[in-house]
């Protein structure tokens with residue numbers, strides 16, 4: 001399969017690129033290289049003759065048309081997006097521009113290319129989205145593919161809008177689409193403004209470990225390489241027009257998660273005195289902070305046979321090991337604008 005991956009220099013996109021190349025697929029990585037991108041994430045995959053890079057913005061229709069014409073992909077995996085909720089609170093415009101308008105341009109470029117090919121139903125436009133489109137859960141219940149959309153942040157609203165566009169392009173134009181909505185990812189190459197890398201890196205630097213509100217917000221954590229595996233399964237075997245929820249069934253409150261990371265670090269890089277958990281500090285909550293997300297992954301498990309390869313305990317340990325071994329990678333990214341600052345308190 002030749003797959004056009006958008007956002008392949010980001011956190012999840014790069015995991016998809018690495019796995020697709022390892023499995024012998026041809027990959028065209030199309031990325032605008034925003035502040036969140038790092039081509040080092042795919043440095044090894046880029047050595048492969050099966051890899052090509054296109055430096056382009058998904059809002060640039062002419063550049064998208066040129067990429068489709070030159071590379072003639074069998075499938076698109078669309079991951080390019082603005083992805084940080086806190087940044088979406090401070091500057092929602094970029095999220096509308098990229099996540100909504102950019103997805104519109106991707107759909108139109110894909111539709112024109114697909115029509116020019118004679119509308120093969122083997123073509124796939126796979127839209128990668130988030131469970132945040134469903135809004136928030138109370139103490140019980142799970143998000144299924146039938147849960148009504150109720151996004152609460154500018155980020156999740158922009159992703160919900162893009163999901164609706166993809167659905168409409170399938171219904172109206174017959175574009176062969178599949179959609180996935182995934183829970184919170186973590187693992188290697190996670191950009192150092194997101195919770196897990198912030199906690200690991202602040203802990204090592206002797207800084208406060210900031211927890212929003214009282215730390216009771218619950219997320220369902222999935223190791224990024226398991227997400228990439230699920231995504232390749234869906235693009236290859238997913239039923240036309242179907243959406244699949246992807247989650248690890250690993251619910252943790254933010255406070256539990258941070259304490260688990262501290263416990264791993266206490267063993268792997270012990271402090272002279274005390275525990276890293278002594279550095280935990282509670283800070284003002286994020287406005288509109290969703291209380292709980294939890295995915296029911298029954299559909300992808302039963303229909304496609306997917307299951308995660310690691311537990312959250314194993315995944316967190318692998319993640320800590322990766323950050324301890326890759327200081328050059330994260331130090332360079334910590335110098336980028338806004339990283340390390342408290343954002344999204346508006």
Ligand SMILES: NC(=O)c1ccc[n+]([C@@H]2O[C@H](COP(=O)([O-])OP(=O)(O)OC[C@H]3O[C@@H](n4cnc5c(N)ncnc54)[C@H](O)[C@@H]3O)[C@@H](O)[C@H]2O)c1
Nearest residue numbers: 007009010011012032033034036037057058080081083185
């Ligand atoms: N991180 C998560 O936990 C999570 C969970 C579920 C779904 N998702 C979705 O997965 C996708 C990838 O998330 P991520 O965490 O890897 O994001 P990321 O911020 O790490 O990477 C995004 C990538 O997209 C590129 N990009 C941004 N704007 C672009 C544009 N206008 N044109 C071309 N490229 C552009 C960036 O340069 C970057 O390489 C997103 O669509 C996100 O909504 C993320």
